[in-house]
Amino acid sequence: MPSYTAYDIARYVDARIEGDGERQIRGVAPLGVAGLDQLTFLERESLLSRLESAHPGALLVRSGVVLPDFDMTLLRVPDPQIAFGKALDLFRPARRREPGIHATAVIGSGVMLGDDVRIGEHVVIGDDVRIGHRCELEAGVLLGRNVRLGADCQIGHAASVLANTVIGDRVIIHEGVRLGAEGFGYAASSAGAVKVPQIGGCAIGDDVEIGANSTVDRGTLGDTVIGARTKLDNLVHVGHNVQIGEDCMLVAQVGIAGSTRIGDGARLAGQVGVAGHLTIGAGARIVARAAVFKNVPAGATVSGTPARPHRRTLRVGAAAFRLPEALLRLSALEKRLGQGEGDGGKDA
């Protein structure tokens, strides 16, 4: 890893320095582990005691937080976690490898490549593909016919970007992603399932990230769309014709059935499922593991199966937890009033 002065780092993350700006910082580490040549951050004052186990050389910390009198350089910032994330860029091992086209890659006809592109080992690129400047394709990637990649995209090992997919700038597609796969299109008929060919495409906005082994099906006629800056975690499924807005987050193992629309800024936590042909409003929050069978209004927070307003789910859950005793109380009342119990003791 490279080495920077505390002053270099402060300038990079826009921090105000307190202490020795010339101190050499050679890496990053968690609070309580970072040593004298490392940078760390204090997210909450309640974590101050962790400074006792190890003294960092430099600490990202909010203004006004009073610190013990250690020999460390303070970098004052409004949000230490975000500043730390930014500082990590400095210490990150260079992902970029030398540009160039590996001898084992197979490139179709009519392919247009930008400057400084890297095409890895055993990559296969179909006809009429266009690849923007500085894109990196790891080993084993397939780009189907007529794919368009903007600038500065990264495609991980063995990922598939299938025919007619259009991808913006700075998009990251992780290992094993299947983008533009032919989805699950069947119409029920008296003669069994009839396959409906999926001839649409996939349109992926700028700065989107798609996690490892996730799948995004192409549209039936039009496009499946993922808006700018939206992030998908690993093993997420997005069905055909789904429209996801900008700045959304879909955490691991989420599944979205076909033709559903998700508004800007929505957040779907882990293992959430959303049925098809629904609308999730902008800014909605779907709590982990919720199963959504109805539209969700903009800004709402829902949870549970079936998903309902989160407060109601919590209240119903708390009441249900007390239910066994409540049934005993009900039976006691009935007994006292001499009324026969409807289903006393039966456990169907």
Next chain:
Amino acid sequence: MPSYTAYDIARYVDARIEGDGERQIRGVAPLGVAGLDQLTFLERESLLSRLESAHPGALLVRSGVVLPDFDMTLLRVPDPQIAFGKALDLFRPARRREPGIHATAVIGSGVMLGDDVRIGEHVVIGDDVRIGHRCELEAGVLLGRNVRLGADCQIGHAASVLANTVIGDRVIIHEGVRLGAEGFGYAASSAGAVKVPQIGGCAIGDDVEIGANSTVDRGTLGDTVIGARTKLDNLVHVGHNVQIGEDCMLVAQVGIAGSTRIGDGARLAGQVGVAGHLTIGAGARIVARAAVFKNVPAGATVSGTPARPHRRTLRVGAAAFRLPEALLRLSALEKRLGQGEGDGGKDA
């Protein structure tokens, strides 16, 4: 895309024409978008208003539906959606590429290839494999030793078909599928988990389709079986020794634990889980996100966790939703009768 007359299309989907049969149709589009040289379909009369935003050249529509007096050619059919699916074949970009074996493919000994087979870039085929006529293997596919493929199969990019898997005709294996992987076979012992080697195979019937990144484990001794015409969506897991019947549908992210049997025509909606060693009867319907811990009778519809008859699940859910208020009513009754509340107000 190619061009057809309305008459060509009518003949292909077996429709009765009203209007200009010579009209040239150059593509397909959704209702409300399709223009004068495109085909679309009217699924329900309630969607008629969409014809106001754009006039299609040709419309698939049921007999008897009265339409506004636009200049369009009507193709009368019993089921417009199914006819549309069929018509899509005409306009679909040819998936088939030239037959042949790419120079970068590695082929084992004793391999038998049918006519007009396409073996893509960097494909690896083990010894003693047999591949039927007109099969297409996309780039990066692995076929293990002794695999058998029927005619007209398609295997997507980077998919694995492991040793001894037997596949019927017209089977579609999408990108990244792992078919015949060695599953999770452990016997608990006092000395920790003991691995049980999985030496069975996988048998896949005619016209099966398996979605992207799904996994199907091979059997322990016998075969894991998927019956003819059964369709698996993306990211589905099928454990070892599972037997799935014919004409079933398993929607995205379904998981089936080992040795379970699923009868013909069963439908498992998204994110359903089924425990091991169970029997799901023919024609059963499992509602999305249900978790099945007991056998399901043929023809039953079940939902919830644990899965129960769907009507009961709905009724219990509706009652639970009213539970917080019901507990207040119970407390009010107790108060009125001067009885102490059992757990009044406690929220464990």
Next chain:
Amino acid sequence: MPSYTAYDIARYVDARIEGDGERQIRGVAPLGVAGLDQLTFLERESLLSRLESAHPGALLVRSGVVLPDFDMTLLRVPDPQIAFGKALDLFRPARRREPGIHATAVIGSGVMLGDDVRIGEHVVIGDDVRIGHRCELEAGVLLGRNVRLGADCQIGHAASVLANTVIGDRVIIHEGVRLGAEGFGYAASSAGAVKVPQIGGCAIGDDVEIGANSTVDRGTLGDTVIGARTKLDNLVHVGHNVQIGEDCMLVAQVGIAGSTRIGDGARLAGQVGVAGHLTIGAGARIVARAAVFKNVPAGATVSGTPARPHRRTLRVGAAAFRLPEALLRLSALEKRLGQGEGDGGKDA
């Protein structure tokens, strides 16, 4: 398959023989199917009737179980299932292929290879990788820069082992696994999600097995850790910085959010989800489909969403099942006491 005498098998699984030790056994099969030259096992006496449909040549069975007077060789063992698993080793088709480096593999600089390693077709190995003796890398595998593999590891087709991952001895990584992928690291900010680069690694203990298409993200700063002998099934997701102990089992489609710790010997059944920053105690059991939002004590068994002690979940579930009728009883009591119903009949 090879052939062994009953005596050979008895010696291999440490069994006591009753009957003809010279009988030739040429394969294995399930009970009720195994024939005169095959081995099978009797797990429970209740399965004895299956011996009527087919007579095995050799039967693994507990001491003391009385059997019908067939001409078969008995191998008496304390646990027939475990002994059978061990015996399968003898009949398993040799997975090992000839050691060697395929001509199509691409190997970086500074790579150190142990003895008798097999590097398959189109494998890509980054700089400074070390690979232990007798490892087997199937076709299309990627090992990133600086990866360390112990001895006797097996890596399946198209799997990715990304930079800086350290793997112990006898580890099995199945097809399509993504190990050390860059996880979902974002800090929320007023300007949208800010990416936190993930510069840590992954550390995998001896005898770990990771199922097909599973994903394990690398750490943010430190390592994501999977302890010795822990087994992951297919399509499992392990987030960044997760620490999994030794001898754990994570069944198919389980998801573990970032920074959670799981103690030794914990078992997570299928489709379980665990939120981030939690602690699951040693030996805990998480029932299938549970969603864990709070710490779980060592040795506890939890189930449900949100996960609670399993007995409580069962009791609450049984009570909820009777709830519709209980609400009718409550209304009847209220009516009898002349009290207005709070929400009589409303179904919100």
